[in-house]
Amino acid sequence: MALLRLDGSGAILDANDTFRGWLGDDLSSRDVRGIRLSALLSVGGRIYWETHLAPLLRIEGRVEEIAVELRAGGTPRPVLLSAELHTVEDETDPDDVVVNVALFDARERSRFERELVAARAEAERSAASLRTLLVTTTALARAAGVEGVCAALVHAVVEVYRAGSASVWLVDDVGALTLRARLGDGVPERPSAELVSQAAGAVDADGTERVEQVVVAPDGHVVVPLRGSAALHGVLVIVPRAHPGDDALDHGALVATGQQGGVALDRAVLHEQSVSVAHELQRAMLTERLPQLDHARISTDYRPAERSLQVGGDWYDAFWVDDTTLALTVGDVVGHGLRSATAMGQLRTAVRSCAEGGVGPAGVLGRVDRFVRRSGVGFGSTLVYGELDVPTARFTYACAGHLPPLVTRPGGDAELLWEGRRMPLGVGVAEPEPGAVDLAPGDTLWLYTDGLVERRDRSLHRGLEVFAQAAAGTPGTAGDGELVSSLLGGDLNEFDDACVLRVEWDGPAPA
Numbered sequence: 001m002a003l004l005r006l007d008g009s010g011a012i013l014d015a016n017d018t019f020r021g022w023l024g025d026d027l028s029s030r031d032v033r034g035i036r037l038s039a040l041l042s043v044g045g046r047i048y049w050e051t052h053l054a055p056l057l058r059i060e061g062r063v064e065e066i067a068v069e070l071r072a073g074g075t076p077r078p079v080l081l082s083a084e085l086h087t088v089e090d091e092t093d094p095d096d097v098v099v100n101v102a103l104f105d106a107r108e109r110s111r112f113e114r115e116l117v118a119a120r121a122e123a124e125r126s127a128a129s130l131r132t133l134l135v136t137t138t139a140l141a142r143a144a145g146v147e148g149v150c151a152a153l154v155h156a157v158v159e160v161y162r163a164g165s166a167s168v169w170l171v172d173d174v175g176a177l178t179l180r181a182r183l184g185d186g187v188p189e190r191p192s193a194e195l196v197s198q199a200a201g202a203v204d205a206d207g208t209e210r211v212e213q214v215v216v217a218p219d220g221h222v223v224v225p226l227r228g229s230a231a232l233h234g235v236l237v238i239v240p241r242a243h244p245g246d247d248a249l250d251h252g253a254l255v256a257t258g259q260q261g262g263v264a265l266d267r268a269v270l271h272e273q274s275v276s277v278a279h280e281l282q283r284a285m286l287t288e289r290l291p292q293l294d295h296a297r298i299s300t301d302y303r304p305a306e307r308s309l310q311v312g313g314d315w316y317d318a319f320w321v322d323d324t325t326l327a328l329t330v331g332d333v334v335g336h337g338l339r340s341a342t343a344m345g346q347l348r349t350a351v352r353s354c355a356e357g358g359v360g361p362a363g364v365l366g367r368v369d370r371f372v373r374r375s376g377v378g379f380g381s382t383l384v385y386g387e388l389d390v391p392t393a394r395f396t397y398a399c400a401g402h403l404p405p406l407v408t409r410p411g412g413d414a415e416l417l418w419e420g421r422r423m424p425l426g427v428g429v430a431e432p433e434p435g436a437v438d439l440a441p442g443d444t445l446w447l448y449t450d451g452l453v454e455r456r457d458r459s460l461h462r463g464l465e466v467f468a469q470a471a472a473g474t475p476g477t478a479g480d481g482e483l484v485s486s487l488l489g490g491d492l493n494e495f496d497d498a499c500v501l502r503v504e505w506d507g508p509a510p511a
Contacts (some may be wrong), residue, residue: 002079002103008096010036010054019103022070022077037101042069042076057085057099067106078106129253132160136257140264145272146170149264150181153226156257157238158183161249164241168226170234170265177234184239191223191237199225200232214251214258222249224258228266236261290318291326293390295507298328301483303451303498313340313381314449314499315348322357324390330447330501331383332402343378347425351385361385361398362431365422369400372426379426384447393439393507398432400425403450403464406471410442414468439505446471451498452487 002019004012012032020032023040038049045068056063062084070077083101136156143152150168157166165184169177169191177196182188199215215223224236236258240249290298300316313333321327329351333344347368354367364385372378384405386397397405397417401424405417419435439445453463470487484498 001105004037004101004103006037006083006099006101008099010038010049010099012037013098022105024075040070042071045069045071053081053083057083061085065104070103080104080106080109125250129250132156132250132253133256133260135160137260140260143264143268146265146268147180149261149268151183152264153236153257153261154181154183157236161238161254162241163249164239166239167237168234169237170226171232180234186239188237188239189221191217191221191235195223196225196232196235199223199235200227214254222251222254224254225262226258226265227262228269229263230266233262233265233269286315286317291320293326293507295390295505296388297504297506298501299483299504300501301499303484313344314451314497315344316447316499316501317348317351318501319352319355321355321387325357326388326390327351327355327385328388328395328445328447328501328503329383329385330402330449330499331381332449332497332499333378333381343381346375347372347378347381347383351383355385355387361387361396361434362420362422365398365400365425366431369425369428373428381425383425386447388439388445388503390507393505394436395439395445396420396434396436398422398434403448403453405437406446406448406468407437407439408444408446408468408472409440412472414472416464416468439507441506443505444471445503445505447501449497449499451496452484452500454496 002022003016004019005014007013012035015032023032038046041049048066048068053063053066062082064082066081068079068081070079081101081103083099085097085099088096088098136152139152139156140149143149150170153168154166157163163184165182165186165188167182167188168180170180172178177190179188179190195215195217199213213225217223220240222238222240224238226233226236236254238249238254286300286302290300292298298318302314302316313335314331315333316330318326318328331344331347331351333340333347350368350371351364354364354371359367365383368383368385372381381400382402383400384397384402385400386395386405388395395405398420399405400422404421406414407417408414415437417435417437420432422432448467453467454460455463458466467487474483474486483500483502487500488498
């Protein structure tokens with residue numbers, strides 16, 4: 001610390017050895033008394049002393065830690081100046097004052113502050129990277145299926161990392177890169193094999209292992225590998241924003257994002273393979289070749305839930321009870337997964353076993369209900385079972401907690417059949433009287449599950465009305481595999497299966 005005493009004009013009256021040492025060889029050997037302190041400062045410091053510090057000392061009597069630069073000695077020395085003004089005692093002249101000055105060498109302090117600012121900036125960058133990784137990891141954890149993971153990746157890069165655009169390219173069955181998701185401006189270009197190889201890492205001929213890394217293409221595009229536990233799934237291609245002042249992309253965070261994306265794709269591929277097997281199992285348990293009549297056409301459709309990616313328990317069936325009676329049934333097992341699919345298969349078999357001539361729809365449901373209570377399979381499931389007497393065109397039916405059958409007529413009328421109802425299977429209530437309806441030429445009978453009518457944003461009553469209107473306007477050309485899309489259009493329930501069985505009657509009118 002340098003200590004000085006100045007007179008009222010700012011000239012040095014006395015100084016300690018520290019200050020003299022700062023002045024260098026030329027001035028330290030001389031008597032510094034009489035030299036104005038402002039003359040030893042930088043030009044800006046001199047002006048600041050004369051225009052601000054000196055008047056401020058006169059007004060307030062002191063200043064503290066003012067940053068100035070001492071130019072004496074040949075090497076600029078940043079210092080912090082503190083000063084206090086004192087009036088000399090026993091003097092009548094108000095200008096006869098002394099100023100005590102302390103100068104602190106600020107070079108170490110400046111270095112510390114620069115290091116502190118750099119450390120704080122690095123901490124802020126690390127915290128920002130951690131936040132982006134947490135957001136990205138959370139989005140990937142919530143994503144369902146390969147398409148969902150790809151969409152989550154490009155959304156995170158554009159919305160969280162603030163990139164201009166992003167695209168995901170996955171390796172297909174023949175080893176080529178296929179575009180699976182994109183977000184942002186511009187048309188994404190397929191990355192070259194060389195860039196993919198550099199990003200993916202490999203083992204050189206000499207055995208040297210190259211780890212995966214972020215690669216910047218000559219055009220500025222950033223390629224991030226998406227490596228799973230066993231192989232490379234593909235790459236994430238990023239086009240940075242060209243806005244001036246934007247921070248550069250954090251390559252370390254992008255590598256971590258690519259690693260998380262590869263793990264998520266591992267999980268998604270495995271899950272989709274399991275779901276595919278489950279769906280094939282479920283479809284194998286559905287009746288493929290339905291009986292056809294001379295005066296009627298039977299068509300069906302089944303669409304699994306798209307959002308949950310889980311096999312469900314919706315099913316349909318049609319079979320002959322005797323030479324003139326055709327059984328028609330649609331059911332819905334509670335829940336999703338292989339357990340529900342297995343229960344669906346058992347209930348379908350139970351219905352076929354319980355159906356025989358003379359029992360009737362209510363009796364068949366009673367037998368199936370007893371099977372459910374004894375076996376514990378399919379408790380709470382719903383089922384509609386009906387029998388069409390072909391010679392008379394009379395359809396009798398009973399519903400165990402299921403949605404009512406629907407009949408649409410050529411003029412556009414639609415009728416929901418609310419008779420013959422009972423509680424879902426396993427409750428064990430008394431058998432109801434079956435309902436019945438006579439089909440006329442041109443009538444269409446619909447049996448369906450709740451995936452066609454239930455939505456989170458509307459009541460069940462409104463859903464039934466919408467379904468009835470759509471069914472009445474569905475052309476007869478919509479056949480197997482087209483009924484759900486024809487009925488719903490874009491109004492899909494992504495969280496539940498949808499199953500429908502349609503009978504178009506063009507036989508003779510009932511007697």
